[in-house]
Amino acid sequence: MLAIINGNIFTMAGPPLKKGTLLIEGKKILKVGLEVPVPIGTEIIDASGKIVMPGLIDAHTHVGIAEEIYRIEGDDTNETTDPVTAHLRAVDAVNPADLAFQDALTGGVTTLVTGPGSANIVGGEMVTMKTHGAVVDDMVLRFPAGLKCALGENPKRVYGGGQKMPVTRMASAALLRDTLVAAQNYLDKIQHSVTHESSPPERSLKMEAVVRVLKGEVPLRVHAHRADDIMTAVRIAKEFSLELIVEHCTEGHLIAPWLASAGIKAVVGPIISNRAKVELMNRSLETALSLYQAGVPFAIMTDHPVVPIHYLSLSAALAVKGGLPEEEGLKAITIYAAKILGIDHRVGSLEPGKDADIIILDRSVLDPAHRVEQVLVEGCRVI
Template sequence: MLAIINGRVITMTGKEYEKGTILTDGQKIAKVGSNISIPEGAEVIDAAGKIVMPGLIDAHCHVGILEEVYRQEGNDVNESTEPVTPHLRAIDGINPEDLGFQDALEGGVTTVVTGPGSGNVIGGENLAMKTFGRVVDEMVIKNPIGLKVAFGENPKRVYGSQSKMPMTRMATAALFREALVKAENYMAKMERQRQKTEEAFFERDLKMEVLCKVLKREIPIRAHAHRADDIMTAIRIAEEFNLKIIIEHCTEGYKVADQLAKRGIPAVVGPFLTNRSKVELKDRTLANPYFLAKAGVKIAFMTDHPVIPINYLALSAALAVREGLDEQEAMKALTVNAAQILGLQDRIGTLEPGKDADIIILNGPLFELKTRVEKVIVAGKIINLDSK
C-alpha cells in the first residue's frame, strides 16, 4: 500500500484538500481525503508543499507507432498503399520502448490515445494505454477505443500523388460512405445467416467487422478535420449513418462551435506549437479552445506527438489559458473531460476510490512554466523518472 500525505490534493471532482492523503491498494486508489490514518507498513510519500493531481491524458498522439529516433524503421503510422484500411490495429505497431513514453512520464502524462495517422480515409483502430510498461498488451486500457478517419488535405495529398482516389474532398467522403454501406450490407447478410435464411458458410471480412463496430456505435469515429467545411462533412456522414463521432484537431472549430455544441460533439484540439505547415492551418488561433468551451463543446488536448513532444501537453493547455480559456476548464480538459470523451471516466481522470492509481506530484501549479513533475505513479507503481 502507498500513502501520499500532506500535499494539496486536487481530485478534479470539485473537491480539494489542502493537506490531503491518498491511499492506494495495488493498482487502485483506496481512499482520498484528510485525516486518514496510515496503515502500518504502508510506503509513505510526503508531498508537503506540493500539488497532487490525476495523471494527464493526451487524447491524440502517435507515441510508440511513429518513433522519433528511428525514421523509416520506426515509422508505422500510415499504410500509404490503400486508402481504406479499417482493419489495421494500432496494437500491432506500437513499440513500448519508444523514447516518447519516457517523455510522456516526464510531462506527467499517464494515459495516451495512440494509433494510425491521417494519410488514409480510414486509417485503422486506435487504442488507449498507460505510458509505463514492458508489454503493450499489459499497458492497454481499452482496445479499440475508436476508428481513425481523415478528411481534408492529407488523404488527397497521399493518394492524389499516386493518381488514385481520393484526389478530392468529394472522393474522400465517397470512399468513407461506400465502406459504411458495404458494412451495412455485411451486417444484413450476417443477420440473414443467423436466421438461417442463407447458406451456412459465411466468409469473414476483417474490414467489415471493424466498420460494423462503428455502425453499432460500439466505438466512435475519431475524425481528423482541421477546416470548418471538413468538420461539417464529418458530421454530415456521422448523422447519415448514426455514428458516434469525436472531432480531432478541430482547428477551425471556433467557426462552427455552435454546430458542435448543439449536437454534443466533443473535440480533441491541437497541436498548438507548430507553424502554419499547410493551408488548413491558415486560420488557426490559440483562442480556439476558449471559443469552443464557451459555446459548450467538451474539449480535450492533444500533442499529436511527435509533431509536438508529448511532455509539452500541459504547456499547450497553458497557451490556451493565456488566450482566455478558464484555467479550471483547461485542467479538466487534461483529465476528467478527456476521460469522459474517451469513455474511460470509470477508470481515469479523477482521484477517487476505485479509480486507477495514476497520480502526479508537482512542485508548483500545473500551468506555471517553472513547474516540474517530481513524481509519477502509474497504476499504483512509483516510476523512477531518471531511469524509467
Template sequence: MKKLYIKNGLIKTMAGQEFMGYILIEGAKIAALGKTIDLNLPEDAEVIDAGGALVLPGFIDAHCHVGIGEEIYRWEGEDFNEMTDPVTPDMRAIDGINPEDEGFRDARLGGVTTVFTVPGSANVIGGTGVVMKTAGKIVDKMIVRDPAGMKIAFGENPKMVYGEQKKMPMTRMGTAALLRQTLVDAQTYKDKLEQGETDPDKLPERDLGLEVLVKVLNREIPLRAHAHRADDIMTAIRIAREFNVDLVIEHCTEGHKIAEELAEQGYPAVVGPLLTNRSKVELKDKSFQTPGILAKAGVKVAIMTDHSVTPIEQLPLCAALACKAGMDEEDALRAITINAAEILGVSDRIGTLEVGKDADIVIWSEHPFTIKANPLYVIINGKIVKPEAI
C-alpha cells in the same frame, strides 16, 4: 499487495473537490482519500510526504502517435500510415506500437500517464487506435481500451497521398464518397451477420475491416475524424448523422468559426496540435484561442499534442498556453484529465482521483501551468515511475 500512502498533499480530484489530505493506494487502485491525516495507516505502506504540493490525476493525451511513430527514426519507426490503400479499417495501432519508444519516457517526465495512440491521416479510413498507459514493457499489458476508435481523415492529407498516385481520392468529394461506400458495405455485412444467426448459409465470408466497422455502426466505438477546416468538420458531422454513429472531431483547427454549431450537434473535439508552425494550408487560422472558445460554447474539449508533432511532455504547456489565450483554467485542466477520459470512453478508470479508480497520480512542484513546474512523483497503476533516470 503493495500499499502506497501520499500525505500532506493539496489534492485536486478533478471531480469537484480540492483539499489538503491523503491518498491511500492498494495495488493498482485508489483505496481511500480524504482530508484527515488520522488514517489507520498499514505498517507495510510506503509513505510519500507531498509537503503541501499539488496532487492531480495523471494527464491524458487524447490524440498522439507515441509508440507507433518513433521520432528518432526515419522510415524504420514510422508505422502509423499504411499508404497503399485509402481504406484500411483492418489496421490496428496495437500491432505497430513499440513500448521502447522514447516518447513513453518523455510522457512520464511530463506527467502524462495515459495516451490515445492512433494511426495517421494518410488514409480515408486508417484503422483503430488504443488507449494505453505510458509505462510498461509489453503493449498488451499497457492497454486500457482496444479498440478505442476508428481513425478517418478528411481534407488535404488523403488527397495528397492518393492524388500523387492518381487514385481516388483526389478531391474532398472522393474522400466522402469512399467513406460512405465503405460504411454502406459494413451495413450490408452487418445485415448478413444477423441473418446468419438463424441461417448459417447466409453468413458472409469473414472480412476483418468490415467486422470492426460493424463496431462503429453498433456505436461500440466512435469515428475519430481528422478534420482541420470548418467545411471538413461539417462533412464529418454530416456523414456521422447519416449513419447514426458516434464521432469525435480531431484537430478541429477552425472549430472556433462554428463553435455554436458544434455545441448544438453535441460532438466532442480534441484540439491541436497548437504548439507548432503552420505547416500546411489547413492550419492558416490555427489559434490557442480555439479550445477556450469551444469550451465556452459548451463543446466538450480535450487538448492533444499529436506527438511527435508537439513533444508529448509539453501537453501541460499546451493547456497553459490555451489559458493564456483566454481559456478558463479549470476547463484547461479538464481538457487533459476528465474530459479526455470521457471522450476516450475510459472515465470509469482514469481522469479523476476517486476511490476505485486507477492510481495514476502526479505530484507537482508547482501548478503545472507555470513554466517552472516539474512532476516530483509520477505514479501509474500504483507504481512510482518518476523520479527516474533520464
C-alpha cells in the same frame, strides 16, 4: 499500502484538498480526503508544499508508432498503399521501447491514445494505453479506442498525386460513405444468416472494424482541420447515426454552436504549431475557449511527434492563455479527456476505486517552470 500526505490534492472531481491524504492499496485508490486515517505500517510519501493530481491524458498521439530517433525503421504511421485500411490495428505497431514513453512519464502523462496517421480516409483502429510497461498487451486500457479516419488535405495529397481516389474532397467523403455502406451490407448479411440459419458471409477484418462503429461500440474519430471538413464529418455521422469525435478541430471556433447542437466531441490540437499547411490558416489559441463556451466536450492533445508529448501541459497552458479558464485547462488533460475516451471509470480523477495514476509536482502543471517530481502508474512509482 501507500499514503500520500500533506499535499494540495487536485482530485479533478471537486475542489482542491489542502493538506489532504490519498490512500492507495495495490493498484487502486482506496481513500482520498482531509481526514483519512493512515494504517500503521503504511509507506508514506510526504507531499508537503506540493501539488498532487491525476496523471495526465493525451487523447491523440502516434507514440510508439512514429518512433523517436528512427525514420523509416520505426515509422509505421501510414499504410499509403490503400486509402481504406480499417482493419489495421495500432496495437500491432506500437513499440513500448519508444523513447517517447519515457518522455511521457517525465511530463506527467500516464495515459495516451495512439494510432494511425491521417494519410488514409480510413486509417485503422486506435488504442488507449498506459505509458509504463514492457509489453503492449499489458499496457492496453481500451482497444479499439476508435476508428481513425481523415478528411481534408492529407488524403488528397497522398493519393491525388498519383491520380488515385481521392483527388477531391467529394471523393474523400464518398469513400468514407462507401465504406460505411459496405459495412452495413456486411452486417445485414450476418443478421440474415442468423435469422434464416444460412451460411454467413466470408469473414472480413476490414468490415468487422467498421461494423464496430456502426453498432456504436467505438467512435468514428475523424481528422479534420477546416470547418467545412469538420461539417462533412458531422453530416456523415448524422447520416449513419455514429458517435463522432473530431480530431484536431482547428477551425472549431468558427462553428462551435453547430458542433454543440450536433452533440459532437472534439480533441483539440496540436496547439503549439505554425501554419504548416493551408488548412491551419485559422489556427487560434481561442479554439478551446470557443468550444467550452458553446458547450462542446473537448480534450487537448499533442499529436506527438508533431508536438513532443511532454509538452501536453504546455499545450493546455496556451489554451488558458487564449482565455480558457484554468480549471478547464486542467480538466482538458485529465477528466475531460477520460470522459471523451470512455475510460473515466478508471482514470482522469483521484477518486476511490480508480487506478492510482498520480503525479506530484512542485507547482501548477500549467506553469511552464513546473517540475514533475514523482509519477505513479497503478500504484507503482516509476519516477
